[in-house]
Amino acid sequence: MKPLSRPPHRPLDLGTLFDDLEERGTSTAVRLSRPLDVAPREGIALDVPRVAALVRQLSGRLALAGVGPGDRVAIAKRNHWDYVLLSSAAARLGAVPASLSAHLEPGTLEELLKRLAPALLVTDTALLGAAREEGRDPGVHARRTLVVDGPAEGALSMDDLDGAAVPPSRRPHPDAPLAIMHTSGTTGTPKLVVHSTRTLMRRLAGFEAHRWPVLGSRPDDTVVSSYSYAHGRALAWTASVLRLAPRTLSVITSADWAEAAPALELDRPTVLEAQPSTLRSWQRHTRGGSTPFDRVRLFVSTFDALHPSTVRDYLNATGHRWPLWTQGWGQSETGPLTFRFLTRRSLERDQGTSPTTRDLGRPVPGRTRLRAVHPETLLPVPAGTPGLLFCRTDALCLGYVGEEGRWRSKLVGQWWSTGDVGSISRTGAVRLVDREVDALTEGGCLEIEDVVDERLPEALECVVLGVREGDPVPVVATDSGELDLAAWRNAVADQPAMADPVVLTWDELPRTGTGKVRRGELRDLLGLRPGAPGTGRWT
Template sequence: MSNSNNPPGAAVATADASVSTPVLAFEDREFTLAEVDAMAAGLAATLAQAGVGAGDRVALMSSNRPEFVVAVRAIWRLGAAVVLISPAWKRDEVAHALAVTAPVYAVGDSPVLGELAPMLHLDDPVAPGTGSHPEPDPAGEAVLVFSSGTTGMPKAVRHTHASFAAAVAHWKAALDLTGADRMQIVTPPSHILGLLNIATALDCGAWIRLHRRFDLDAMLHHIQADRITVEMAVAPIALAIASHPDLESYDLSSLRYIMWGATPVTPSVAERVTARTGVGWMPAYGASELPVIACNPIDGARLDSVGKPVPGVEVRITSLDTGEPVGNGEVGEIQTRSASLMAGYLPEDATTGAFVDGWYRTGDVGYLDADGWLRITDRLKEMIKVKGFQVAPAEIEAVLHGHPDVADCAVFGEPDPISGEAVVAAVLTANPVTAQALTEYVGERLATYKRLARVVFVSEIPRLPSGKVLRRELKERHGRTSDE
């Protein structure tokens, strides 16, 4: 970045040519950096007239469109913070987000947001503006993004201009991203990964296509037509690519790699895509609280690890029993610290317990091997305790994904009077298969205490846009209580 104190994504590549070169595409239109900045300057002036200033918060609830990018940059020009609200959220969820963050104004295209807060609609015409803007306070808030909300109501994760700029720098280095790269965004940019991809691409002058919504054929078509060099895929997208019947008909040769994030890689799915396309994967690991934690190298990536901690991020493993640091090869909670770490949560009391001596508790379970490769086994809160043994749902899911008749699956625990908890698999089938056959399949490959107690066949696996399984929702729909 040319100036680490600039708003993330505002200190774009310094070459003069980048100002007049297209950097953003949407449907059949392209925008240069000069056009984006002019629109951002105009919107910033409109927001300033509405009373928005440095240190304020502005809610943004938008569908995938260029105006999302413009709005973020406009808010940052004012030294204000953008509160990202998912366009998929319903009224109660939006009301919760507004109550937690208390924004002074709102921008978006959602009628729900417009009913709950004074809002500038993204369809309203705004005249382009000009002029420079002061650098924001590095310690001031830049973005508030909501946690995944797999348990309880979502918390707002607070990033400063300095912490998010550090995350952009880490991501740029991890991806080896340059102005020659071409990317596309098919997932909601209101998620931390979507925003990080946009900010990083603009920071280094890369070209980026924003899609209105996810459509697998459109994504594959544009890899071929736009000569995309870096593709992002969370678990549902990876599954969809692997099972596409006409995948070989697309020319994906421009891709340097596909990045797999948000959840641990399912090797059988990744290998199936590589076998059909010749394109390799680059696993990476991050969180809303610390956007870039670890990443595989571009050359020599491996599917059994999320990579090594990126330069500038420290990782340690602590005992699940004592909380004390453990050695290489020992499984425990993954803890991190970095300049890119969040400032805290809202509500503020949610921050209690999130840190230990300056280290952020990720809630993920895993280990570092002797060479520094990090492996994630599961979420601490999702571990299933069977007869005193810790069972990782992700391990069993990886096995089930290898079965030819399984399209998708998720594993959770339920109370059991003998074992403490029992292992249950929710399975979406690609072809007819029996519960007994799946139980035997897992039993042949994993230890006895990891054996499936029950299989439930479902019509869908509920997931967040990031790909994370909503296990709580599965338990509510298909789990049994201790009284049953």
């Protein structure tokens, strides 16, 4: 009897991702903290064949809405994993999905849609209604608009496109534009980053899709994520995790504990990846007796480094004997550039007068190179000396939509400016100081923020804003919106001189879709003079 042949191990492609996984027999259970906005009747429990069928149906709907090869499809809606499914459906047609966070201000969303000029805008009633109330109808910048959760004037609904025929799939050239995502926009209008199949799926997702010791998902793992699925990370994460076929993939769409807790209790994670603001929000639930984090063997922190106290609480919350915390540093344009691993023991060893998680580890050998240069001469600086950080990576994006000159201005030969200031040791270890645009004349705002978090437990968040003239202005968020000034001064007595803190509540801090503080908007909120000590040339 002839043995059954195994399905071919195809390279990762976004448009056919779920078809290929179904053909391979991937048996991962998919669980959602709430039903998909594009398919609410499917409930919260899915499997790979059902997701593949949904993507095929969505591709038919997009085609019936007029989307064809080469067109751009803008997606701006409430946060959910269906950003990934819509992106896959668009790519299946040969179109280029562009994911835009619903957290964008209407004016910013309008500017990005103007740059994109999409054939179709996929949105929801809440975002569309809010933008129209401000006189900024996002639909005017697209040929057509599709609303996923109900009817809206001048727009298509999902029911209008029901029963659409499923078109054949397309596999784009590896170096053609595949997907567009925007940067965080902490200092201004986000950039629209263009990635290809080679940079996003082969270099980034493909690297993670190996079953690396400890880091790779195992067949018995429950892998849980919670972050902005409008971010390009969601595409790479979905592809790499499902290629490794863990027992369960669980998606939590909100930091709201009322939604997150039932999902975490139902599928207690062994691998947990979440954005820093979400982990910070959940931190209070790591303490006490049994917690939903008691099975985690691997924590993954993306988008930003977390304060040492937060890392410590999560590592202490799990009953795993040797839990590991993976901290990555990178950008939407490049993907991860360095990795660092933290353990209970390493945090105890590093705990001192100035604790920090700004030591970012080292580049992955053979994949990424880094160097620190003088910000004016662009010549390399000595080991251990802070400088502007440049990288070389095969995962570098193709460009910025509508800002090609800006993208090219950040290239110096084959080296790309990250816009970050940091030092590189003789052994290649990277220590982050600041964003160049936020750089202080003395010390680093990031390390000061770590120190404040460690010494002032009532501080939920600290943001240090540099000013061109005078001392930096610290902004501290507390539960009550109040802070003991004497305790503050004692905590920062050995730090660089700063103005007295401005005290706000957590909710008063303006944030991006990935939870980062919008420093530019915070400056405006506080009435600070525009500008900071940095040049802003490399943002």
